[in-house]
Amino acid sequence: MPTEKNKYDKYDVVIVGAGISGLVCGCYLAKANVRVLIVEHHDKPGGYCTSFSRKGYTFDAAVHYLGSCRENEGIIYSILKDHSLLDKINLLRNDPCEKIIMPNETIYIRKDNENTREELKQKFPEEKGNIDRFFNFILSGELLSVIAKTRYISFEKLLNEFFIDPKLKIILSVPIGNLGIAPSKASALASVFLYREYILDGGYYPEGGIQSFPDLLACRFREYGGELLLSHDVSGIIVENRKVMGVKLREGDVIRSNIVVSNADAVNTFEKMTSCGCEESEKIRKLEMSPSAFIVYLGLNTDLEKVMERHFSTWLFSTYDVERCYDTENNYNLGKIDGRGKVFDLDYIICHFPSLIDKKLAPENRSIVRAMLWVKDENGATKYNYEEKIYKKIITKLEKIIPDIEKFIEVKEIAVPRTLNRYTLNSNGSALGLASTVAQVDKNYFPSQTSISGLYLTGHWVTNGIGQSGIPLVAYCGRNLAATLIRNVSN
Numbered sequence: 155m156p157t158e159k160n161k162y163d164k165y166d167v168v169i170v171g172a173g174i175s176g177l178v179c180g181c182y183l184a185k186a187n188v189r190v191l192i193v194e195h196h197d198k199p200g201g202y203c204t205s206f207s208r209k210g211y212t213f214d215a216a217v218h219y220l221g222s223c224r225e226n227e228g229i230i231y232s233i234l235k236d237h238s239l240l241d242k243i244n245l246l247r248n249d250p251c252e253k254i255i256m257p258n259e260t261i262y263i264r265k266d267n268e269n270t271r272e273e274l275k276q277k278f279p280e281e282k283g284n285i286d287r288f289f290n291f292i293l294s295g296e297l298l299s300v301i302a303k304t305r306y307i308s309f310e311k312l313l314n315e316f317f318i319d320p321k322l323k324i325i326l327s328v329p330i331g332n333l334g335i336a337p338s339k340a341s342a343l344a345s346v347f348l349y350r351e352y353i354l355d356g357g358y359y360p361e362g363g364i365q366s367f368p369d370l371l372a373c374r375f376r377e378y379g380g381e382l383l384l385s386h387d388v389s390g391i392i393v394e395n396r397k398v399m400g401v402k403l404r405e406g407d408v409i410r411s412n413i414v415v416s417n418a419d420a421v422n423t424f425e426k427m428t429s430c431g432c433e434e435s436e437k438i439r440k441l442e443m444s445p446s447a448f449i450v451y452l453g454l455n456t457d458l459e460k461v462m463e464r465h466f467s468t469w470l471f472s473t474y475d476v477e478r479c480y481d482t483e484n485n486y487n488l489g490k491i492d493g494r495g496k497v498f499d500l501d502y503i504i505c506h507f508p509s510l511i512d513k514k515l516a517p518e519n520r521s522i523v524r525a526m527l528w529v530k531d532e533n534g535a536t537k538y539n540y541e542e543k544i545y546k547k548i549i550t551k552l553e554k555i556i557p558d559i560e561k562f563i564e565v566k567e568i569a570v571p572r573t574l575n576r577y578t579l580n581s582n583g584s585a586l587g588l589a590s591t592v593a594q595v596d597k598n599y600f601p602s603q604t605s606i607s608g609l610y611l612t613g614h615w616v617t618n619g620i621g622q623s624g625i626p627l628v629a630y631c632g633r634n635l636a637a638t639l640i641r642n643v644s645n
């Protein structure tokens with residue numbers, strides 16, 4: 155046992171991880187005068203919502219835009235408001251927001267959903283009425299009836315209830331790629347939430363890069379009196395008689411607290427940090443994890459505004475089989491890259507162009523492109539130098555959007571599942587925590603409250619009943635947990 159060094163005070167709450175969920179939870183707690191310490195593995199706050207710099211380019215590591223920032227309605231908007239941060243962040247928007255390029259057509263998702271609707275109606279005139287019914291349903295104020303209709307079915311099934319045209323259904327399935335799972339498995343409820351809070355509302359981009367958002371939360375947290383310890387790992391959660399007593403840091407220090415909130419990966423929380431044989435460790439292994447990602451970050455010495463319209467992302471597909479593209483178990487399982495290491499041709503990539511919305515992210519007359527695809531299970535692939543092979547396939551695809559792209563590349567970085575794991579400690583670099591499948595988006599399926607007294611979870615490994623991944627949902631989870639804990643601490 156490490157000796158207790160009294161270097162740290164006793165806290166009311168210790169939070170493991172300064173992902174967005176941990177930060178939001180910490181902000182509400184600290185604002186209510188709860189003594190909180192957040193311990194973070196990385197040297198910056200934000201988890202997947204961080205940025206990094208190379209040669210004057212600011213790249214967003216994973217999250218590329220925020221959803222749910224609608225004035226007076228969005229979850230992120232209300233969190234910013236609660237902490238008086240609205241005037242400290244400049245949320246930029248693009249119109250169009252997203253561009254979907256299919257083999258035979260291109261569709262834009264606009265900032266204003268009326269325009270997206272009109273565009274779809276022009277392309278699919280025989281589905282006009284159904285498009286209206288679908289959009290009205292998604293945007294309906296009667297949330298209880300939306301939940302009742304979507305809770306136990308897949309997004310594919312929901313689309314079948316509204317539409318006849320197979321191509322329209324495929325196109326509407328493309329943005330479900332944000333959940334990293336195939337439309338036949340994706341929860342209709344999580345998908346409707348995604349449509350409502352991101353897709354049909356367009357995205358919001360914090361000026362200066364995605365890091366500005368967690369930096370703001372971290373700054374406010376400290377102003378409230380919270381303590382944030384960066385570049386430190388929690389190696390164990392101390393449990394005695396099924397009660398939390400505090401945490402151990404990798405460096406040996408022990409920090410006392412009767413409440414510990416884990417914003418960390420749930421497998422690590424139960425198998426490595428607590429290891430007390432609780433029911434969750436068995437359960438978590440049986441649940442489906444979201445895939446990881448293969449991401450290419452490029453700094454280009456050309457101004458992309460001369461080549462394309464301003465928008466956040468392009469979904470580039472060379473097939474209509476979106477189901478197969480997002481079925482990571484089969485197609486993009488890196489462990490199955492051909493027995494001899496031959497890399498498959500890519501059927502899709504998702505591209506982001508942050509410098510088209512915030513020019514200051516790149517040096518003058520230069521631009522940033524990020525391209526990614528969901529992948530799973532790197533084991534077995536690493537020996538084939540697969541990174542370079544997939545990189546080349548991605549460049550070939552990018553050529554379709556940016557001709558001669560290779561000659562503009564000034565900076566190149568690649569992130570693979572190991573990289574995502576290294577920075578966030580999510581198992582296998584899982585991008586979105588528990589997959590938002592029909593079965594796993596059920597209320598209290600894997601709740602914040604654990605079977606160990608005083609141990610709580612927050613983030614994309616917790617089920618909220620409406621889907622678990624993405625910044626708005628993890629923020630919502632952190633805020634709800636804080637409200638519960640404030641009541642507990644003050645009783």
Ligand SMILES: Cc1cc2nc3c(=O)[nH]c(=O)nc-3n(C[C@H](O)[C@H](O)[C@H](O)COP(=O)(O)OP(=O)(O)OC[C@H]3O[C@@H](n4cnc5c(N)ncnc54)[C@H](O)[C@@H]3O)c2cc1C
Binds near residue numbers: 170173217221615
């Ligand atoms: C490529 C990619 C693109 C995405 N794009 C978007 C997007 O555009 N918009 C969107 O809303 N969502 C997006 N997501 C999803 C989103 O990033 C996540 O769902 C969300 O950020 C998860 O937040 P979190 O707080 O639950 O956890 P995380 O972001 O995983 O944070 C957990 C934190 O805990 C720390 N930690 C873990 N273990 C320990 C330990 N033992 N000791 C100390 N610290 C520890 C980690 O270092 C990390 O900082 C994307 C994800 C990926 C991977």
